[in-house]
Amino acid sequence: MGTSLDLERIKERKALRGFANLFRKEKQAWWGTRRWWINALLWSGMLGGLVLVMLYILPPLAAATGDPNVAEAGGQAAFGLLMGQQVYFELGTLAVAIGVIVLFQDMIVNERQSGLTEWLLAKPVARRSYVLSKLCASLLVVLAVLIALPALFTYMFLSVRAGSFFPPGAFLGGLGVMVVNSVFYLTMTLMLGTLFTSRPPLLGIALGAALGGNLLASFIEPLLYVTPWMLPKVASLVAGGQPVPDGMLWPPLIASVLWSSLFILIALMKFERTEF
Amino acid sequence: MEYVSDFAIETWGLTKKFGQVQALNDLDLKVPRHSIFGFLGPNGAGKTTTMKILLGLTEPTSGRGEIFGHDIVSESLAIRERIGYLPQHPRFIEYMTARENLIFTANFYFRGPQAKIFERCDEMLELVGLTGKADRPIKGFSGGEKQRLGIALAQINDPDLLILDEPASSLDPIGRQAVLDIMAGLRERSTIFYSTHILDDVQRVSDTVAILNQGKVVASGPIGQILNGKDGLVYQVGVKGPTERLRERLNELSWVKNTTVKKQKDSNLWQISVSDEAAAETKLLRHILDDRRLTVTEFSRKEYELEEAFMNIVKGDSDGHQS
Numbered sequence: 001m002g003t004s005l006d007l008e009r010i011k012e013r014k015a016l017r018g019f020a021n022l023f024r025k026e027k028q029a030w031w032g033t034r035r036w037w038i039n040a041l042l043w044s045g046m047l048g049g050l051v052l053v054m055l056y057i058l059p060p061l062a063a064a065t066g067d068p069n070v071a072e073a074g075g076q077a078a079f080g081l082l083m084g085q086q087v088y089f090e091l092g093t094l095a096v097a098i099g100v101i102v103l104f105q106d107m108i109v110n111e112r113q114s115g116l117t118e119w120l121l122a123k124p125v126a127r128r129s130y131v132l133s134k135l136c137a138s139l140l141v142v143l144a145v146l147i148a149l150p151a152l153f154t155y156m157f158l159s160v161r162a163g164s165f166f167p168p169g170a171f172l173g174g175l176g177v178m179v180v181n182s183v184f185y186l187t188m189t190l191m192l193g194t195l196f197t198s199r200p201p202l203l204g205i206a207l208g209a210a211l212g213g214n215l216l217a218s219f220i221e222p223l224l225y226v227t228p229w230m231l232p233k234v235a236s237l238v239a240g241g242q243p244v245p246d247g248m249l250w251p252p253l254i255a256s257v258l259w260s261s262l263f264i265l266i267a268l269m270k271f272e273r274t275e276f
Numbered sequence: 277m278e279y280v281s282d283f284a285i286e287t288w289g290l291t292k293k294f295g296q297v298q299a300l301n302d303l304d305l306k307v308p309r310h311s312i313f314g315f316l317g318p319n320g321a322g323k324t325t326t327m328k329i330l331l332g333l334t335e336p337t338s339g340r341g342e343i344f345g346h347d348i349v350s351e352s353l354a355i356r357e358r359i360g361y362l363p364q365h366p367r368f369i370e371y372m373t374a375r376e377n378l379i380f381t382a383n384f385y386f387r388g389p390q391a392k393i394f395e396r397c398d399e400m401l402e403l404v405g406l407t408g409k410a411d412r413p414i415k416g417f418s419g420g421e422k423q424r425l426g427i428a429l430a431q432i433n434d435p436d437l438l439i440l441d442e443p444a445s446s447l448d449p450i451g452r453q454a455v456l457d458i459m460a461g462l463r464e465r466s467t468i469f470y471s472t473h474i475l476d477d478v479q480r481v482s483d484t485v486a487i488l489n490q491g492k493v494v495a496s497g498p499i500g501q502i503l504n505g506k507d508g509l510v511y512q513v514g515v516k517g518p519t520e521r522l523r524e525r526l527n528e529l530s531w532v533k534n535t536t537v538k539k540q541k542d543s544n545l546w547q548i549s550v551s552d553e554a555a556a557e558t559k560l561l562r563h564i565l566d567d568r569r570l571t572v573t574e575f576s577r578k579e580y581e582l583e584e585a586f587m588n589i590v591k592g593d594s595d596g597h598q599s
Contacts, residue, residue: 007396008387013353021383025369033371115367122331122361123384124353275334 010124018125019133026137030145040145043099047092048153054083055161081162082240085174088154089239093178093232094210096146097185101206103141104186107134108193108271109202118276131271135190135264142182151175167241174239177253181231184256185210187263194270228256281345284309284437284467285330289339292325292491299325301491302339307469307484312459314478314499315471317488318590323471324364326488327439330469331361344436357385360435360466364442366426368414374401374425375410378432385433400428404458420451427458431466438462440470444477456481475582479503485582487589495589502589503580509550511560514573516543522564529563531555543573 010017030036059076062069073079108131111117120130151171158166185206192202213229224230230252237244285307292300300322307313317323328334330343332352341348343355368377378397386393401407404424409417417425423443430438443459444452452474459468460481472478478485479499486496495502515522519537526532531552538545550556561575 007392008389009357009385010387011357017353018384021380024383025380029369029371115363115365116369118328118333119361119363119367121333122356122359122363123381124356125384126353276328 014126016126016129016132018123019129022120022125022129022133023137026133027140030137030141036141036145039103039141040149043096043146044150044153047088047095047150048157050091051084051088051154051157054087055080055157058083077161077163081158081166084154084158084161085166085171085239086236089174089178089236090232092150092154093181093235096142096178096182097210098207099146100142100182100185101189101203101210103146104138104189105193105199105202105206107138107190109197109199112193112197112276121276127272127274128268131190131194131267135187135267138186138190139183142186143179147175147178147182170239170241174235177231177235177238180253180256180260181228181235183260184228184263187260187267191263191267191270194267194274225251226255228252228259231256282308284311285341285343285469287326287339287341287348290326290329290336290341291338292322292329292334293337299491300329300336303488303491303493305341305486305493305496307467309467310463311484312463312468312482313470314482314485315469315488316473316475316478316485316586317471318473321488322491323488324441325491327361327441327469327471330355330439331359332356357433358436360430360433360438362423362426362430362438362440362443364445366422366429368422368425368429370414373411373413374406374417374428377414377425377429381429382432396432400432403431403461404428405454418451420447420454423447423451423455424458427455431462435466438466438468438470440468442472443470445472445474452477475586479582487586489590499582503582503585509553509556510578511548511550511556511575512578513546513548513560513564513575514540514543515546515564515570516573517567517570519544519546519570522546522567522570525563525567529555529559543571545574547578 059070059080062079063076070076070079073082108117111120117130121127155166155168155171158171188209189202189206192205196202213223213227217223217227217229225247230248234244234249234252238249283306285305287303287305290300290303290305291298303322303326305326315323315326325334329336330341330348332348332355335349344358346355348355369380372380375397378400379393382393382396386396398407398410401410404427406421406425406428409421414422414425423446427440427443430440440459444455447455456477459470462468482499484497485499485502486493487502488494523535523537526535526548531550532548533551534549536547538547548556548560550560561572564570564572
């Protein structure tokens, strides 16, 4: 080099060269700024608030209107618990999926448009490191901010209303389904970010899949078994400790994991061949 | 074994097509080590495409190239370890300060120790005169400060080769001068390969240039050679008196290549293109004055401005393409 610097140079030509540095940068974009706590407050407030409404406000209103489901559930507290966990796992799973798409739509597109990607790739960085660092850092955010923290509040609220700990195994099972569903949309968003250079087609496809999937599956039922579109319902059943009908649990779960793996693979391959 | 060549960059027949558009056409380029190499060309000539190919950001359709003996396609990672790059519009990590951007960039090249990395970042901040703004958010930086920070980031790894895409094009005269001064100061350490369309800047700092037009190098070499234009050395001689036989007498000289005459008010201005500088300096004037009826009102070597040379070359090449 031009001058002899008293620094140890990195010389390894590893497959994931530059990953650690890029991963630190991606983490800092969230955890080093106010983004994380704004989203933590937003998601915990939104989902936790919704659960609180289901636990404490809806039951007396339903009882007052003579809703037979209250008595069927075994009283207002039991009705509230049922509604709380159902809303959190069904609506929450869908809401988190939409949140994932909206929050991470620009994880690649934005940097490509601004020219930052080009600048980063002019460094000794493997392209797969760039893609995987974004995936790992955003996955961390999804797990911690969009899922774990609101889940903690929800679990606390459910347990307080129940007067004892809500069954942790069932709750974690439901969360596991929610995680699989979220990873599906996260990897899809990542892949679309490598395929498109602007947000509209990315958002159109990803939100279309999240919101219109069930509609489509109502016409073509087998789709439910090879897509994650049934997972919000499955998450609710698992968390509620209710039996999941045959073929409703593992096929969509396995299919979602396979889809996610395929999305990552396509993202890596496409990005490797992209010209800047 | 360390590759030793006189050239930092060499390309052979580098070609790039985007669909039907021929961005680069059989580009042969040789960038001498430790030169400040100006890469000139009109907009759309293929300058940025060339740089992107050299950086491994895009692949050539055909042809090949080497940087320090490494193949630009198959050994891109090894090349990028030794390169610093400043894009035309420098981008930074906006939520980081200038110092944090430097540390982040340094971590792609160096393992540590961290204290030494911080020291290196301080050196770079000092080099570009941003020490006082090291810990301020990038958002508040002026265009000139951003450009200087971009150069510091490009230089952080003490590269053997700096690739700068239009480093001073968006700056005011003071900012431009600052950037040119930094480039001149880096000459000892690195080879600088930069694109620009500001010909004045090239004349101030470059020692070697290549002119690109329609994806092809139409002229390349030391700047003095380019400034001589396609006619080579030209002497301008103002002559009064009967000059009917002068052209014939000049053509008798083996080192005179070409003569043109421009009519002026009281005299004729002769432009005499020569192949032998020494002969022209010692014999040309005497030869003209051998004819005692003639008076010489001026005698000088024609100095081309780069802009004139550039326009001649590019226009000549474009006309050639059209005909």
